[in-house]
Amino acid sequence: xxxxIRDIGAITRKTEIKTNAEFRRLGLANNAFIxxxxxxxxxxxxxxxxxxSVQIDRTTAFRTVQKLVDSGYxxxxxxxxxxxxxxxxxxxxxxxxxxxxHAFEQHSSDTLLSQLTADEQNExxxxxxxxxx
Amino acid sequence: xxxxIRDIGAITRKTEIKTNAEFRRLGLANNAFIxxxxxxxxxxxxxxxxxxSVQIDRTTAFRTVQKLVDSGYxxxxxxxxxxxxxxxxxxxxxxxxxxxxHAFEQHSSDTLLSQLTADEQNExxxxxxxxxx
DNA sequence: ACCAAGTCATTGCAAATGCAATGAATAATC
DNA sequence: GATTATTCATTGCATTTGCAATGACTTGGT
Numbered sequence: 001x002x003x004x005i006r007d008i009g010a011i012t013r014k015t016e017i018k019t020n021a022e023f024r025r026l027g028l029a030n031n032a033f034i035x036x037x038x039x040x041x042x043x044x045x046x047x048x049x050x051x052x053s054v055q056i057d058r059t060t061a062f063r064t065v066q067k068l069v070d071s072g073y074x075x076x077x078x079x080x081x082x083x084x085x086x087x088x089x090x091x092x093x094x095x096x097x098x099x100x101x102h103a104f105e106q107h108s109s110d111t112l113l114s115q116l117t118a119d120e121q122n123e124x125x126x127x128x129x130x131x132x133x
Numbered sequence: 134x135x136x137x138i139r140d141i142g143a144i145t146r147k148t149e150i151k152t153n154a155e156f157r158r159l160g161l162a163n164n165a166f167i168x169x170x171x172x173x174x175x176x177x178x179x180x181x182x183x184x185x186s187v188q189i190d191r192t193t194a195f196r197t198v199q200k201l202v203d204s205g206y207x208x209x210x211x212x213x214x215x216x217x218x219x220x221x222x223x224x225x226x227x228x229x230x231x232x233x234x235h236a237f238e239q240h241s242s243d244t245l246l247s248q249l250t251a252d253e254q255n256e257x258x259x260x261x262x263x264x265x266x
Numbered sequence: 267a268c269c270a271a272g273t274c275a276t277t278g279c280a281a282a283t284g285c286a287a288t289g290a291a292t293a294a295t296c
Numbered sequence: 297g298a299t300t301a302t303t304c305a306t307t308g309c310a311t312t313t314g315c316a317a318t319g320a321c322t323t324g325g326t
Contacts, residue, residue: 001254002242005148006187007261009167012145013188015138017284024285030312034142048274054139055146057314062276064312084274084321109135115263121134127257128140130248150314157315163282181304190284195306197282217291217304267326274321283312293302 015108022104026097027071031056032064033101036073039088040098046085073097148241155237159230160204164189165197166234169206172221173231179218180209206230 020029028036034054039045045053051061065088068074073094079085090098113121153162161169167187172178178186184194198221201207205226212218223231246254 001246001258002238004254004258004261005238005242005245007258007265008141009145009148010188011261011264012142015142017188017190020284030283046274047276055143055150057150058274059276059315060313066276082274082322086275105135105138109138112138112264113134116260120260120263121137123256124260125134125137125140127249127253127260128137128144130253131144131245132140153314163313179304180306191304192285192306193283199306215292215304219305270323270325272321272323275319277318278316280315281313283310285310286308288307289305291302291304293300295300296298 011112015112019104019108023101027067028073028097028101030064032068032073035061035065035068035088036090036094036098037101037105039074040090040094043089044087046079046087050088068094144245148245152237152241156234160200161206161230161234163197165201165206168194168198168201168221169223169227169231170234170238172207173223173227176222177220179212179220183221201227 016031019033020031023029023033026033031054034056035050038050038054042053047062047065048058050065051058054061056064065074065076069076069091071093072091075089075091076086077089079087113124116124149164152166153164156162156166159166164187167189168183171183171187175186180195180198181191183198184191187194189197198207198209202209202224205224207227208222208224209219210222212220246257249257
């Protein structure tokens, strides 16, 4: 049954190569676009929370976010109560580019799922969500 | 419906972190264990073919295979007819370690799929195989 | 209030990564 | 059969990666 785990890995790597190529021109390669999308959709996560939500190593995530702050896509804000935390928000450039990122993710998703019926897509979504817990 | 593509990416990254940690002691981190498993199961693939089969960048794969040859896990052989090709086989060390790699992959798979019934697992496998084509 | 244990962001560093480019060999087209 | 286009392994190089370690801060237990 390990075909599942293998297929999942292969799909991820293939998808990442395409997406990174697409967004390199924006300085959003190396999965950087993921942070912009997620932050737009759920503003105010702290750094580690954001990293965990996409299952990327926290130090890698930290550096990527730094770069995105420098390039104007994201913005950091100290938490008022807990001095350890730095919360992440989209900056102007991130807001501006979100529609394009979202459209591409939608397109990637459509391409990936094009071989499945609507029912099959729903079932796949249900099954995968049970794996992520 | 892009939850699917997101979940798949998250599962992959989480799985890779665990597996790399497990096999670092053998010098098989950074997805190196994948090459040993795949080569054991399908000996004689040429380098690019092996890389493509797991959807990893060919230059990265090339360097990883080199390392595995140096460390005695794999072995390369020139193709008799096509002088461009170098085919990959497991060496003694690779053969010896395969059972352990396989067992761990099985364990990872079981853990990942533990929330699904047998029927659901079969359905998930069927659906994913349609995405990989 | 204190101490231990846990969590956070951050840095150091060696190693891995991947895009771009090269040259050799083969396949395809004319 | 010559020429062009592909496909292969391989290298160069700048960037990214992630484990390990650090110090600041918070939480929980006593």
